[in-house]
Amino acid sequence: MVVKTEEIRVLTLEDFESPDLGFFITSLQSYNQHYCSLFSLPNQRRFYMIIFLEDQAGRFVVDQSSTQIHKGEVLSVSPTSVCTFEIDKQAKGWMVLFTDAFFSKRYNDNVLYDFSFLKSNSVCKQLEYTEDMPRWRMMMDAMYDEFKRSGADSRTILRSYLNIVLGIMERHNGIAVDAPYNREKESKVRLFEQLLEQYYKRERFPSFYAEKLNISTNYLNRICKERRSRSVGEIIRDRILMEAERLLYHTFKTVSEISFELGFDSSSYFITFFKKKHGLSPEEFRKTQR
Template structure:
C-alpha cells in the first residue's frame, strides 16, 4: 500500500476542527466520510488511537504497513506520516488528542509514562487483557461528553482518556528495561523536542547540549542510558527517518530530498543513506513499490 503525494502536509487538530480543544472522538463510520482527506499522506502532530469493533483497515505509517482487524486497536504517535484504507463497513472509534490537552490536568511526566505511546503499535486480542464492554462504555461516554461541551467537559474528558490509556497500557506488554529516572528522562525528551526542531540544520551533539545547558558527554551518557543510542546516532536516525518518509510518500527527487534535509550535495546525501541501508535512495524507493 503506497500512496504518494507532492508534499507531506503537517496536520494539526485545528486543521480538522476549528476551534478545537485538542481532543476529537468520532465513530469510525463517520470518520471515513468526515475526514476522508486523512487517507492522503499527512504528518500528524497529535496522538491517534483507532479501535475496530467490526471489520478492519490497512495503515501505512512511515515505512511500515500494518493490518488491523476486528477486535484490535492501533496507536499512532505524533510526527508520524500516515495513510490508510478503512473498510467501508468498519465500526469502532477514532480517538485523536494532543499532548497539551492531556497535560492541562496531569503533569508533563504522566502521558509519557504510558510506555505504549512511545511507538506506533497494534494491540491484538484485547479481550484477553481488558474488559471490552468497559472500553466501549468509555468511548461512548467520551463521545457523549464531547457533544455536551459544558464547562466541566474538558476535565471529565481528560479523566476518561486517562482510564482508556491505562487499559491499553495493560495490552501493550511493554515494560521499561532500565530503571526510571525522571530527571534524566525529561532531559532526553527535551533533547528529542529540540531535535525535532533543528535536525535539518544542526548535526552536532554540542549544539543540543549547549541548548540544554549540559555537557555533551552527559547528554551522550543519558541518551545511551534511556534510548540505548548516542546523541549522534539519534540525530542520524531522525534525518534518515525523514529521508525514508520522502522516498516512500512523495514524488520528490533524490536531489530535492537532499536539499530539503540540508545536505550540501545529493552525492553526500546518497553516501549518508547508503551507509545506513546498504542501498541507494532510488533503490530503496523501488523496493517500496
C-alpha cells in the same frame, strides 16, 4: 500499492472542525462520511491518534510498514510518523485524537511519556478477549458524550477519561512503566527528542541540543545511551535517515530535492550518508519499495 504525493501534508485538529480543546473523538461511521479523505494521502499529524475497531477491519501504512488491524484491536499512531489508511466503510468503532498539550495540562509532571506504546506506532491486540473490553467500550461512549456536551468542565473530565483509556492500552502492551527515579532522565531525553523534531534538518551537532537543555553534551549522551541504547549522534542520524526514507517512499521528490530539504550541502554528500546506513543509494532504495 504505494501512494505517493508531491508533499507530505501535516494535519492539525483544526482540519476536523474541532473546538479549541486539543482533543477530538468521532465514530468510524462519521469518520468515513466526513474525514476519510484527509488520510487517503501520506500525512503527518500534530496530534496522537488512537483507532479502535469494534468490527470489520482496516489497512494502515505507517511509514514503510503495512499493518492490518481487526475486530477488537486498537492502533496507536505517533504524531511524527507518516501514514495513509483505509477503513472498511461498514466498520464500527472510534477515532480519538489529542495533542501533547491537552494531556499535559492534567499533570505538573507530564506522565504522557510514561505510556510506552505512545513512543512508537503500535497495535494493541487481543483486547476483544479480555475483561477490559466492556470498560473500554464504556469509556469510548463516555468520552464521546462528554466531548459533545462541551461543558465548562469538559476538558478536565476528558483528560481523566483519556488517562484511563491510555492505562488500559499500556496494560495490554505488557511493558512496565518506568520507576519514578528514571523519570527525570526520561523527561530530559524526551525534551531532546522534541527539540530534534524542530531542528534536525539544520542542527546536526549534539552540543546544540545539550546547550538548549542546559546540560553537558557528555551527560546528554550518557542518558540517551541509558534510555534509548543509542548515542546522541546516532539518534540524530537515525532521525535524518528516517525522514529521507519517508520522502523517498511517499513523495515524487528527486534525490537532489530531498537532499536540499534535509539540509545537506550537496546531493553527493546525502547519497554517501544514505548509502553508508543502508548499503543502497537513495534511488536504489526507492526502487525496492515499489
